[in-house]
Amino acid sequence: MSNTNEAAGGEARIGKDFIRTIIDAHNQDGRYAGRVHTRFPPEPNGYLHIGHAKSICLNFGLAKEYNGKCNLRFDDTNPSKEEQEYVDSIQEDVRWLGFDWEDRRFFASDYFEKLYAFAEQLITIGKAYVDDLSAEQIREYRGTLTEAGRNSPHRDRSPEENLDLFRRMRAGEFADGERVLRAKIDMASPNMIMRDPTLYRIKRAHHHRTGDAWCIYPMYDFTHCLSDAIEGVTHSVCTLEFENNRELYDWVLDTLGQFPERPYQYEFARLNLTYTVLSKRKLIQLVTEKLVSGWDDPRMPTISGMRRRGYTPASLRDFCERIGVSKANSLVDFALLEHCVREDLNATAPRVMGVLNPVKLVIENYPEGQVDEFDMPFHPEDESMGSRVVPFARELYIERDDFMEEAPKKFFRLAPGREVRLRYAYYVTCTGVEKDAEGNITEIRCTYDPETKGGWSKDGRKVKGTLHWVSTAHAVPAEVRLYDKLFGVENPAGEKDADFRDLLNPDSFQTVSAFLEPCLATVEPGWSCQFERLGYFCSDVRDHVPGKPVFNRTATLRDTWAKIAQKQS
RNA sequence: UGGGGUGUAGCCAAGUUGGCAAGGCAACGGGUUUUGGUCCCGUCAUUCGUGGGUUCGAGUCCUACCACCCCAGCCA
Numbered sequence A: 001m002s003n004t005n006e007a008a009g010g011e012a013r014i015g016k017d018f019i020r021t022i023i024d025a026h027n028q029d030g031r032y033a034g035r036v037h038t039r040f041p042p043e044p045n046g047y048l049h050i051g052h053a054k055s056i057c058l059n060f061g062l063a064k065e066y067n068g069k070c071n072l073r074f075d076d077t078n079p080s081k082e083e084q085e086y087v088d089s090i091q092e093d094v095r096w097l098g099f100d101w102e103d104r105r106f107f108a109s110d111y112f113e114k115l116y117a118f119a120e121q122l123i124t125i126g127k128a129y130v131d132d133l134s135a136e137q138i139r140e141y142r143g144t145l146t147e148a149g150r151n152s153p154h155r156d157r158s159p160e161e162n163l164d165l166f167r168r169m170r171a172g173e174f175a176d177g178e179r180v181l182r183a184k185i186d187m188a189s190p191n192m193i194m195r196d197p198t199l200y201r202i203k204r205a206h207h208h209r210t211g212d213a214w215c216i217y218p219m220y221d222f223t224h225c226l227s228d229a230i231e232g233v234t235h236s237v238c239t240l241e242f243e244n245n246r247e248l249y250d251w252v253l254d255t256l257g258q259f260p261e262r263p264y265q266y267e268f269a270r271l272n273l274t275y276t277v278l279s280k281r282k283l284i285q286l287v288t289e290k291l292v293s294g295w296d297d298p299r300m301p302t303i304s305g306m307r308r309r310g311y312t313p314a315s316l317r318d319f320c321e322r323i324g325v326s327k328a329n330s331l332v333d334f335a336l337l338e339h340c341v342r343e344d345l346n347a348t349a350p351r352v353m354g355v356l357n358p359v360k361l362v363i364e365n366y367p368e369g370q371v372d373e374f375d376m377p378f379h380p381e382d383e384s385m386g387s388r389v390v391p392f393a394r395e396l397y398i399e400r401d402d403f404m405e406e407a408p409k410k411f412f413r414l415a416p417g418r419e420v421r422l423r424y425a426y427y428v429t430c431t432g433v434e435k436d437a438e439g440n441i442t443e444i445r446c447t448y449d450p451e452t453k454g455g456w457s458k459d460g461r462k463v464k465g466t467l468h469w470v471s472t473a474h475a476v477p478a479e480v481r482l483y484d485k486l487f488g489v490e491n492p493a494g495e496k497d498a499d500f501r502d503l504l505n506p507d508s509f510q511t512v513s514a515f516l517e518p519c520l521a522t523v524e525p526g527w528s529c530q531f532e533r534l535g536y537f538c539s540d541v542r543d544h545v546p547g548k549p550v551f552n553r554t555a556t557l558r559d560t561w562a563k564i565a566q567k568q569s
Numbered sequence B: 001u002g003g004g005g006u007g008u009a010g011c012c013a014a015g016u017u018g019g020c021a022a023g024g025c026a027a028c029g030g031g032u033u034u035u036g037g038u039c040c041c042g043u044c045a046u047u048c049g050u051g052g053g054u055u056c057g058a059g060u061c062c063u064a065c066c067a068c069c070c071c072a073g074c075c076a
Helices: A018-029 A050-065 A084-096 A108-124 A135-141 A159-171 A220-231 A240-256 A280-288 A303-309 A313-323 A334-348 A518-522 A560-568
Strands: A037-040 A069-074 A105-107 A128-131 A180-183 A198-202 A216-218 A235-239 A264-268 A358-363 A372-377 A387-392 A395-399 A419-422 A427-435 A441-449 A469-471 A476-483 A509-516 A528-531 A535-539 A550-555
Touching: A018 A050, A018 A235, A018 A264, A037 A050, A037 A220, A037 A235, A050 A069, A050 A235, A050 A303, A050 A313, A069 A084, A069 A108, A069 A220, A084 A303, A105 A108, A108 A128, A108 A159, A108 A180, A108 A198, A108 A216, A108 A220, A108 A240, A128 A159, A159 A198, A180 A240, A198 A220, A220 A235, A220 A240, A235 A240, A240 A264, A303 A550, A313 A334, A334 A528, A334 A535, A334 A550, A387 A469, A387 A518, A476 A518, A509 A518
Parallel strands: A037 A069, A069 A105, A235 A264, A358 A441, A476 A550
Antiparallel strands: A128 A180, A180 A198, A198 A216, A358 A395, A372 A387, A395 A469, A419 A427, A427 A441, A476 A509, A528 A535, A535 A550
16 A cells, blocks of 8 residues: 655645845846745754754745755765765755755855855955964854954964965964954954954864864855855845854955845754754753654654654645744744644544454344455545445454443443444444453443345434444554653753753653554555544554554644543543 | 743644734533544634734734753764
């Protein structure tokens, strides 16, 4: 069995955000001659999460909407944190989300030689200098938020001396941290970023792509704007924390002055989700401290975790579309994400039966050894999804929760003397229960009405409940994993100084053995379905073993079960 | 108490040159239903962080204040 997701379609937009307004304005006034070129620039220092999905959908979505292009560029200027494993996973995740960078996969490290040449130019025109101050001294000289900084004693070296020193930095004549290249801007600038920012540092670390070819590495602020310019990017869209960096972005491009149609930076608010940590530092901590099974643990907010859990690319794209793009810091309700998966899965997931918490149901008047076969549709509203045959016998499993010995009036399912429908099979009436020495129900007895074959009554009598069921003799034993939120509190990131690990939900994961209908023995990894009334499940991508299904619960149907239980008590 | 940003419903979020405050999620009520699901129908901002001002008319303009976020990495 297989069900796959289509590639990123052109879903309708909810409302127009400020970035689209800006692009429209540029298209009006003729800037870039109508060209729209964006980029998604992750640092390969971790796996992508749902927050990145927002940026991916924005950047690739903008390009698609305006018939433009979007590059995938790895911002790999800090060799000590970056790894090939991360670039591989990032590429896989972007593709899985349904986006295509075509032949435009770049690395900032592709530009190291060019960047170095730009740095020499800056030195030549007297706009950059080599500083001998230590990191601590530079911090002291920088001043504070309210006091201006002081110039470094090395600030006025001649371009010739700076050039010589910078070349020797590259040649490896100095130790790590001994010297840096700094932009010569303004140590009294009210914008801290502009107080002679570091452009290059000496760092002997193995780079995942350039190996040991370099011992000096360019900093983000120098690299990013130039990479954008080199690639012909028009709209460089990043998150709010870079607002202060925009002045430097402009300074570098303008003082080099070689990019007549240069890119400009625009910022939007990053995603915050209730119950969810989206800080890479914390996510990596969950992985390295083995608080989760890995980056793709189904409880993780990573793209790979969500994929394994059974979220579909379309549902994630829809979510990103619905949350909108603005500059206001916000905290999106997890319920919206849930709604998006449910909406997609409701239309696309086949309906099958599985019993998670089984109790035996014996039909007293059903002949022993007899087997009925019912042809059951995979989807009640979509005939094109076809059907499968499900065997029915005298002894079945039903959900333990679907029976109550002393049931309140509002309980619609099975209870002594009450009649319910076994889905697509027969009406049955409970005649009694059998218990063990401790008084636990071991078996429920009932009789069936042969006249109700298929689940319809000819005399027009109605039943309030419809139960899912599985024949004990034909059932496929399976492992089902029920996941809850990893964090039991609304916004674990909100508590600034608290250790977020204290907020982990101890009940975030539970494994149960279940009984499924026979057709589920043949599912493929990643196949999603809805177990009638129990929620949406996805056959585990990673732990898939043919014939021995393992399912992760993607989403519950709704919270109504809790409410029903509450009303009944 | 430096600079840069942001405040529209419980949560997101549209709001054009000032002219009756979109939409989605959540919630609540009703109908359909062989999933207590889905679907359908209805309700949900006399008010836009606050106070002044301009105007026939202000979420939009002016003004003063308040709250929150970001910046003192040789991280990105």
